[in-house]
Amino acid sequence: MAEPFLIGQDMTGGYGGADILHSCTIAVEKGEIAVIVGPNGAGKSTAMKAVFGMLNLRGGHVKLDGEDITRLSPQARVRKGMGFVPQTHNIFTSMTVEENLEMGAFIRTDDCADTLAQVYDLFPILKQKRLQAAGELSGGQRQQVAVGRALMTQPKVLMLDEPTAGVSPIVMDELFDRIIEVARTGISILMVEQNARQALEIADKGYVLVQGANRFTDTGKALMADPEVRRSFLGG
């Protein structure tokens, strides 16, 4: 079996103190959506941050497209083609929508007008509000700006930390639709989600983490069908 496009394998580590992750493995294939779910404090966000290089691993490694990137800084990983949308503080509130997107493309030296047009196509509302300060937008629109900003580097993998936290169910559905659209363009998606049921519905691959370790790993559909997963993590 060929190695997945992005894989964090047997990751062990934490933020300096006790380990939070215990030999945890997360992977995503090209153009697919992988979702990390689990109870509070299971280390979901930590696992994602580990893949992105925001904490030092004591064990395990991270590989992108076959290349070992375990020692790279988050900034270097952005250059390698990884996009990251933090859970909070993920936009420049005092800058306009368009400036937010431009800042997303900061590392690019080529013309980013095409990518900008693509992002506007994906999120038409952003085009409408492109000269407005991002901080004045609604919660869902802010998330679109945040995702759009990360897309501006034309990443091969997009990582989203709870993109639907704090938005209404309708907005959540719309965001998920957009995320599926992004995946269809060939970008791999790795996301952490609190709304496990809806997220697993769109996931090609699901990871259920408990206490920093893999508990269940399967396709989204299979996990949804697994009675034990349903009972323990999806509320019946």
Place this chain on the structure above:
Amino acid sequence: MDFLNALVAFLNFVFIPGLAYGSQLALGALGVTLIYGILRFSNFAHGDTMAFGTMVTILVTWAMQSVGIGFGPLPTALLALPFGIAATAVFLLLTDRVVYRFYRQKKAAPTILVIVSLGVMFVMNGVVRLIIGVDDQDFADGERFIITAGEFKTATGLAEGLALKTTQGVTVITAVITVAALFWFLQKTRTGKSMRAYSDNEDLALLSGINPDRVVQVTWILAAALATIAGVLYGLDKSFKPFVYFQLLLPIFAAAIVGGLGSPLGAIAGGFVIAFSEVMVTYAWKKVATYLLPESMAPEGLVQLMSTDYKFAVSFAILIIVLLFMPTGLFKGKSV
């Protein structure tokens, strides 16, 4: 009632001086607010940075004068200004490399950085006094007036004269150009935008691949330019004295805080609020009132709210009022 003469007196004694002083404060406050926005500490050495930049400019001005270079009716110091800015920028970049960078990498608390800036303040203070001494230096040359009071009176036939000093005109025009250039830089250029992004959300800026070292360097260069320009304009308008520049720290910080620390627009507004309040509260309104009121009601006293010696008290009082009632300033600044 003599409305025209009252207006001219007002323009001559309140509006024009306030406008010039406000421009100088605004430029100073812009430097303070930029450093606060990007480097996240209150730089107590800013007054002395102004003194340093002005000192270099004065020295270059003297050198130019001695070889006969002049700027026609305008002060020669304007020609020397770029040299002052360059020297100050080098000095600040060096200071950052030797002093501030260490604390930035350690992520030291803002208060520690303020104390560090006190150390830098002492050093700069010493350097300036060592080189140019503590005395007053008058380095304005060229035409003294654009319009003198006498010319104005003969031209208009009014009893009240309006004098416009060259330095006042130069101050306002230079300030407008500087502010326009700064805003163009911050709003339109890639580097300027990256600075705003860094100031807005440091972590996300790093994620976006913005190089923090470059942002910091550009900030120091801008701070050097703003401080030097503000210092030279103030020195041309009044005179250069190292200790006075140190004391300018207070109205400058008052302006930056009143406007909202971290907000460039606020710094400008704050500069004018402080300047006009200082001038208006300490101006003796007798003349204006005498023109406006009927003779029977003409005031006997000076109609001065406070003696000019208390101008610090004015900027300070406004500072306190703003901090108590709107802690983030007129334009929403940061409250880290």
Place this chain on the structure above:
Amino acid sequence: MNTRNLILFAGVAGLFVLTGFGWSWNLALSILNMALLSSIMAMGVNMQWGYAGLFNTGVMGFTALGGLAVVVTSARPVAEGWAAGGWTILFSLFLGAATIATAIFLYNRMPKGRPRALTVAAVLLVGLFVFRHFFDPAVAAVEAFNPATYGNIGGLGLPALVAWPVGGLLAAAAAWAIGKTALGLRSDYLAIATLGIAEIIIAVMKNEDWLARGVKNIIDLPRPWPVPYEVALQQNETFLGMAASWGFNPVTGSTITVKLLYAGLFTAVLVLVILLSELALKSPWGRMMRAIRDNEVSAAAMGKDVTRRHLQIFILGSAVIGIAGAMMTSMDGQLTPGTYNPLRYTFLIWVMVIVGGSGNNWGSLLGGMLIGWLWLIVEDLGPGLMGLITSGMADGWLKSHLIDSAQHMRLLTLGVVLLLVLRFSPRGLIPEK
């Protein structure tokens, strides 16, 4: 007290002894007295910064208020000045205070909105005019009386020692007013606010001639018990006898005796301050203070009234600075508002605290003595030293400029010392335990 600290203190003591033997004991004692006073001020700052993390850059203001207290308490009353308008001035000051109190009362009581803003503004404006109506003529009357010598209302004529605690009280009262308005602010805002207040205090003292003659200065303030005047000593039979039998010059001897007595008084106060603050620091109150400094949020969550504690320590620290300021003016025998400079009276004290080790009284003492010595020795010996260095140079503009500017070297030196300590020994010479 461990060996390292003892060596440090012995080293500083050695500097003073060296100054005594190398130059003159007179100079050594002058420096010692100023260093002792600076150390007390440093302890005041240390209480605020080291114990509570309050960033007070208004040290100069509290020092000056202490000096003012000496004039108010121990200067000879000027009866004619009082008669001319002293009581009216007091009355108008009372009116001013009442106006501000009314405005604050109304502000707190009235519902938020336009009527409140207008009423408060109206009260303040009317109050200002009424105040000026009584104040201005009274001040003019007082200042008109013999302006070359007086032009003020003078003091109460009490003994100079009484003025020291009064200096503390005056500084404490000012600190209360400042603390009430500014202590809720962020640390660097507090710094700016206190810096401004200090400038205002100096401005008031420079310009309100009726109070302490402003920049015309007050001289001949009485000496504190038991310090005699040199002239009196030189005519004292016992003293002359001692001079003859021990073989010292009565003139030099008298100045040294006076300075030694001051040094004794200052040391007594210093010991008292250290003793009390060490006791306070070890008490539950001191532990709570440090808990608040180290983690304000959790201390507040545990039900500690952080702002109130901050106000307490701010007042205490400022009072200590005020006492030191009063002692300094007593020693100088004159109040000269024009000489107060924030570099010397605020930031230098800060350098002492940081270099000595913030959070530690012994550190402040060491820092005060060391930096005080350094500051004053350069003032006295800098030009000579620079003369020595430049002796090989041809006479001319550069040489005289260098000799003139030698005293500015100390600003530079101190800045470098502060930066070096912050970088390589951020907890100071004697770190907090």
